[in-house]
Amino acid sequence: MQGFDRQAAVRFENVEKSFGDVKVLRNFDLEVQPGEFVVLLGASGSGKTTALRILSGLEKPSGGQVYIDEENVTDVLPKYRDISMVFQSYALYPHKTVADNISFPLKVRGMVKSDMDAATLSAAKQVQIEDLLARYPRELSGGQRQRVALARAIIRQPSVFLMDEPLSNLDAKLRGHMRAQLKHMQKSMGITTIYVTHDQIEAMTLAHRVAILEKGVLQQLATPAEIYNNPANLFVAQFIGSPPMNVVHGSLNEGQFITNGVAIQTSVTGQAEKAIMGVRPEDCSIAASAEGTLSGEIFTNELIGDHALVTVDWGDDQISVKAPKDFAGEQGDTVGIIIHRDSLFVFDESNGQRMR
């Protein structure tokens, strides 16, 4: 596989989009480096697909500019943007064979038949569907259709590659397989890719950088590790991680988080009347009731497989802890929970921002 010679940078500048009175994208800024794999992650309605469609040119922004390689493409028609896109529904042409589907982008550019056939075969080989070329989309399985859509997108070597939830119509096993394949393909071809998903695992595994959107606002843009270790705000902290981060309401006073009659020492400086403490289940551990940072009664103990998820009542709140799989605590037992000071996040309840 040869690398792509054209790797484009992409820049969103203050992009806004509203449908009627509904603002789906506000003040959206994003810079993608050449060859980078950026995932737009968000729940449905967060504006991630809209951002992608604005970059593709299928949607016009209400305000702001979009650049591809320093060229302002805000008012450029989709076909002149040198972008290819994989749709969630694959959007294969049902009346064309797989070969004709894959070669369509070259055909509309008036390429000679022999060159086109060679390119089709090589694109098909990259996604391992070279023996399906004579079939029609209706004769293919979901995973095969997905590959055809991929081949059609890579055949003309675009400068930017867009994917709109390409794996969400596949079953879980195939999804994992295709995910690995996508990552491998992107890495070996080095093509600038923007990928939209609502699945945090896809985002964490695929991306060089993840952009998390909520209600049309970019919450954080960082590497997956950074997003996990250093969430910028409460939304990001709760969105990333499975099982989700524990949140406990309380107040912050001189670096001590006070809640349910316990003061927990944090590494945060500052004051807040109302604050939220967040800690990931995997950063807590179970101890004897006297040794823990706090103690409470076990609400329930679920064995997941490689670990047990123990939920403990603590005042008005509950805290989930990832415990070893042989943990044998019963419902109603009193246990202690150790929370490490460094793995503790504090957020200002008024605006959700991280306090450091």
Place this chain on the structure above:
Amino acid sequence: MSKTSYRFQKSQRTLMQQMFEAPAIGKMSPMAKILAYTLLGVWSFFVLFPIYWVVITSFKDMTTVNQGPFYIPFIDFQPTLEAWRSQFNEDPFCTVSAIGRQLWLLVYNSAVFVVSPVVALNPMEPQICKIYLAFTNSFVISIFSTGLCVLVGSMAAYALARIKYAPRFGNIMVFVLLLIIVIFATTYVGAPWWASSSVGLALFFFLLRALRGYFKMSLKNGDILFWIISQRILPPIVVVIPIYVMFQAVGMLDTHFALILLYAVANMPIVVWLMYDFFTNLPIELEESAQLDGATRLRIFWEIVLPLTRPGLAATTLLTLVLCWNEYLFAVFLATVKVQTMPIMVAAKNTGEKGILWWEMCAIIVVMIIPVIIMAILLTRFISKGVLMGAVKG
């Protein structure tokens, strides 16, 4: 299926369900089968009997028609070829060479029409086997007007389905007003038509710029669609005299082109309306994907959209074809001698002095039905489901 399955438990299904909702294909009870096939048989009889009647009547003569209803040939009455002979054999122009010449004219005219519709078409000669003349006239007119109508109509429908239009109502009014002034100037003041219309057009574009943003109310696609459909609400008889005068003024009476144009316009609303529905039901991702792949609008329309609406296109074509083939009112006004069509032939058998010549009329009708049946058989192959299978999702 297990015994507890609701759908197959007869006792749990109402009488109406038992009668009209078969649990599965081929699972009807014998009684239900008999009932269903009897009803279908009765219905088929209602549909097919008139055709049977037309066919046997074409083999009757004056006495067997007038002496009472006879239905079974060779038993009720002795069939005769008299009606057919009078249409073909006894017509002095129904010879092989005459028809050959006519056939050549047909091909020539078709070629000319494709190259340029305004270049003179060789008129079909009236001194020819009447039924052959009418048949070829009908054929040429129907095919070309259907082609034109479906082509333009589906493009209009696609545009309405996919592009958002918002013409200002005021601008349209300005156009209409200027049009009236131009017509008035040409007709009553005596200005040459090219001068008045170009001045009017220039004035329109000037006003369009001058009044930009002045008018607020705009029409939406739905309004335009309704306007197009509303053209079909008016009974044709109301407009046939003005249309006659119009074609007389441009000297196009009794030409193929006049009828082709007129039928295409008259059937346009139906085509637009039907095709609009098919286009809006297409998944838009296909077109978006093609757009990103670099295809132009026209290419998307030809290569992606039209093939996918093939069932709708076939149905619409068939309907338009039949409407053109059977059209009588416009033809009787505009096609007096040379381009007489089949329906006029049929009506001509209702003579003043000899009464209705049923047997000859039926012979012509049989000739008229055959191409429609062939066309229907050809086109129903395309009217099948499942064209979109595999387009989106699984």
